Amino acid sequence: MFEVVAQGEGPLFMDPDADKAREFFRTKNRAMVSKVMTVSEAVGKFVHDGDYLAIGGFGANRIPTAVCHEIVRQRKKNLIFAGHTSTHDFQILAAGEVFNRCDIAYIIGLEARGLSPNARRYMESGKVECCEWTNYAMACRLKAAAMGVSFLPARNLMGTDTFKRSAAKIVKCPFTGEQYVLYPALWPDVSAIHVHEADIYGNARIKGISIADLELARASKRLIITTERLIPNEEIRSDPTATVIPYYLVDAVCEVPFGSYPGNMPYEYFSDEDHLRMWLNVEKDPEEFKKFLDKYIYKTRDFNQYLELCGGLERINQLRAVEHLIDLGGRG
Amino acid sequence: MADYNTMEMMICAAARNLEDGKAVAVGTGAPCAAAMLAQKAHAPNLVIIFEAGGVAPLLPTMPISVGDSRTFYKAVMASGMCEVMETIQRGMVDYCFLGGAQIDMYGNLNSTVIGDWEKPKVRFPGSGGANDFGSLAWRIMVITPQDARRFVERVDFITTPGYLDGPGARERAGLPANTGPYKVITNMAVMGYDPETKRMRVESIHKGYTFEDVQANTGFELLKAPEVVETPEPTEEELRLLREEVDPNRYIIGR
Numbered sequence: 181m182f183e184v185v186a187q188g189e190g191p192l193f194m195d196p197d198a199d200k201a202r203e204f205f206r207t208k209n210r211a212m213v214s215k216v217m218t219v220s221e222a223v224g225k226f227v228h229d230g231d232y233l234a235i236g237g238f239g240a241n242r243i244p245t246a247v248c249h250e251i252v253r254q255r256k257k258n259l260i261f262a263g264h265t266s267t268h269d270f271q272i273l274a275a276g277e278v279f280n281r282c283d284i285a286y287i288i289g290l291e292a293r294g295l296s297p298n299a300r301r302y303m304e305s306g307k308v309e310c311c312e313w314t315n316y317a318m319a320c321r322l323k324a325a326a327m328g329v330s331f332l333p334a335r336n337l338m339g340t341d342t343f344k345r346s347a348a349k350i351v352k353c354p355f356t357g358e359q360y361v362l363y364p365a366l367w368p369d370v371s372a373i374h375v376h377e378a379d380i381y382g383n384a385r386i387k388g389i390s391i392a393d394l395e396l397a398r399a400s401k402r403l404i405i406t407t408e409r410l411i412p413n414e415e416i417r418s419d420p421t422a423t424v425i426p427y428y429l430v431d432a433v434c435e436v437p438f439g440s441y442p443g444n445m446p447y448e449y450f451s452d453e454d455h456l457r458m459w460l461n462v463e464k465d466p467e468e469f470k471k472f473l474d475k476y477i478y479k480t481r482d483f484n485q486y487l488e489l490c491g492g493l494e495r496i497n498q499l500r501a502v503e504h505l506i507d508l509g510g511r512g
Numbered sequence: 513m514a515d516y517n518t519m520e521m522m523i524c525a526a527a528r529n530l531e532d533g534k535a536v537a538v539g540t541g542a543p544c545a546a547a548m549l550a551q552k553a554h555a556p557n558l559v560i561i562f563e564a565g566g567v568a569p570l571l572p573t574m575p576i577s578v579g580d581s582r583t584f585y586k587a588v589m590a591s592g593m594c595e596v597m598e599t600i601q602r603g604m605v606d607y608c609f610l611g612g613a614q615i616d617m618y619g620n621l622n623s624t625v626i627g628d629w630e631k632p633k634v635r636f637p638g639s640g641g642a643n644d645f646g647s648l649a650w651r652i653m654v655i656t657p658q659d660a661r662r663f664v665e666r667v668d669f670i671t672t673p674g675y676l677d678g679p680g681a682r683e684r685a686g687l688p689a690n691t692g693p694y695k696v697i698t699n700m701a702v703m704g705y706d707p708e709t710k711r712m713r714v715e716s717i718h719k720g721y722t723f724e725d726v727q728a729n730t731g732f733e734l735l736k737a738p739e740v741v742e743t744p745e746p747t748e749e750e751l752r753l754l755r756e757e758v759d760p761n762r763y764i765i766g767r
Contacts, residue, residue: 185686238564238579263638265564265579265593286640291577292540295637303635312624315563316597316644323594335601336647339685340620340670342639345629350686359686389565389584390592446581446590453576503581505572 182351185359190311192347193260193281194232196364198330204367204401208428214380215433219406219483222432223250226370226402232260233279234322234366234400236373236393239267240290240443240451242386244406246436246483247372252276253477262368263287264318265391268443268456271463274299275473281309283366285318293456298463312345313363319392321366325399333360371400374439375425376448378407382430383416383423388446390424397425406436408448436483438496450502455490516746518699519765520754521718522655523549524746526609526697529653534606535559537596537645540575541764542655543609548758553750561605563641565591574763578641597641600648603688608645609653614667617711617732618681619652619674619693622667629669639671646672647687651694658698663730675710701726702743706735716743 217225227233233251237243248269251259261279263270267290273279274288275298288299302308313321316336324332337343338350338361349362373393378384384405386393397403405425410433416423438445442452462472480486487496501508516524519542526546530536532555538544539562547560548571559568564579569587577583584590599605612621613636623642627633646652652674656662674693676682683689696703696712700721706713713735714726719742727734746754759765 239577241564241577241579241581265640267577284638286637288635289637289640293576300635304632306631312638314639314643315593315641319593319597335686335688336597336644338647338687339673339676339682340643341629342624342643342669342671361686387590388581389579389590391564391579392593394592395594444577444580446584451576451580 182354184349184351186350188343188346188348190345190347191309192364193283193311194366196330196366198328198365201325201367202328210428212381212427215382215430216380216410217432217434219246219250219434219436222404222434223247223254226404226431227251227256229256230258231369232262234262234264234368234371234396235266235269236371236391236396237269237440237443238265238391239269240456242374242440242445243269243443244372244374244404244439245441245443246406246434246439247404248272249477249483249486251278262318262366265315267291271296271299271459274302277302277307280307283311283313283318285313285315290456290460294460296460296463298466298469311347312342314342317346317348317363318366319395320363322392322395322399324363324365325367326395330365331362333362335360337361366399368400370402370404371396372404372406373397373425374406376408377411378405378433379411379413379416380433381413381427382425382433383413383427384425384430385422386424394424397429400429402431403429404432404434405430406434406439408437408439408445410435438487439483441487441496442490444503448503449496449499452490452495452499514746514748514751516751517765519767520746520751522697522699523754523765524750525702525743526653526655527553527750529695530555530558530607533557535561535604536607536609537561537563537600537605537649538609539578544575545754545758545764546609546655549750549754552753552757561596561599563593563596565593565596567591567596574759597644597648600645603650605649607651607653607694608649609655610642610646610672611654611656612642612671614662614664615654615656615696616664616667616674618676618678619696619705619712620667620670620676621646621654621672621674622669624669624671626668642672648691650691652692653694654696656696656698658700658726658729660729660731663732665732675705679708679710700729703734704737709735711735713737714740716741718743719745
């Protein structure tokens, strides 16, 4: 046994037991069957009240926006959220007040764009039980889960209040005597990841940075994939090197073109900074924000309708030009 | 001498601290501008790394997010967070840039809460990758306005470790040896850390300011380097690169 030198006081929301996780994964179906369904069906079937939820991508880059909206629209509640590299996804979920516990690495902010007034109000309201981590700490927790082990060591966090408010432990290395922080494995109940291409079984391709999504896909008990495009299985088999998520990890495949909007989708379209600014501005007034949410989420049927409200294909074309550094010369 | 604004001064002062052939982990904004300027001015082999996975991009424009597609435009690798953080943990990243709502005399940073953590007056985003960078990179750089509300005696919450409570504290806590805060660049001065006490000290002061100005805008007693000099002003060439190539849309230098 390691000697535990110190331990964080924060709550551990999920059991890091690797054998229990193995028992679950033992039951997961390995049959190569079509998992194509709508986002509404996927969220209805795989996101349950009280679940631990994680969202792939990086805040407003390659995020499964449609799933975030649908979780709010279906008024899921008492979720535990992995506030890991989360920005616009956090903003959406906080707007729906769908979670009441949160592992925090990065929340509330939208990076250089500023802080979300509504998400901040929610996190300051006392309604959310919190545990502090860091981006790498959360990535380590997912990586441990993906490896099928109950913890991973690292060299960050020690000496800080972030450690004190985490659920990590500090131990002495049995080989060198050096101190290490240990991160407990995190097996989310359900996650959603947006990808460039997937077949009907869930074999998926991502272009560009993967952030922590390869670990997340492998750590998650249930996984919803939204994809820009469905592609034939033959195409997957013609270039297996490109597959980063194999089908047996996946429970639902939803084709959602432009599904990261208003976030960036590498090699496809850039983020809609005007729309993100509008969100941040309208949040300053809670009454106005309520109307905004009604219009853009609660009273929209699905993601396509939301896209229409935001300018539809015309707007997407402009954002495609921005992504590809094409100057439309005012014709966009 | 050329005309320049405060942001241009800070970016140039930061850029000069980045040596060629080293690696820097940056966020968006002024740090990214400083790294881009350093590459163009004196450090063509400076490796720029973003926490979400972008490694050595040829940045076409300023990124908006540390994970947007600019951060791996024509990069040598589009990787992931573990790859980047573990490269830093392995000791291959020399500099990182960090910010925060508060910094103290040991360079500890707070980006989590103002007030009590249990009932915060203000909630901020939390660590993000800051604690990871600040724990694992060799040298921590900070660009921030000189303001007594930011430079405080004690931070309300140590999100990211500086020298904690003084010499040897990082190593005692278990953090990698010989790492820690390096420079703080503000609108008034460049500060470093006293090698004995690990306390923040003024090393150079920008033209038009005095030590007293810097001290008056700092909530703790600043030390002085053995020789406090005037910070060299941005050169014509640095300003040209900054304005024409690094930030032609003035996203950062127009602030």
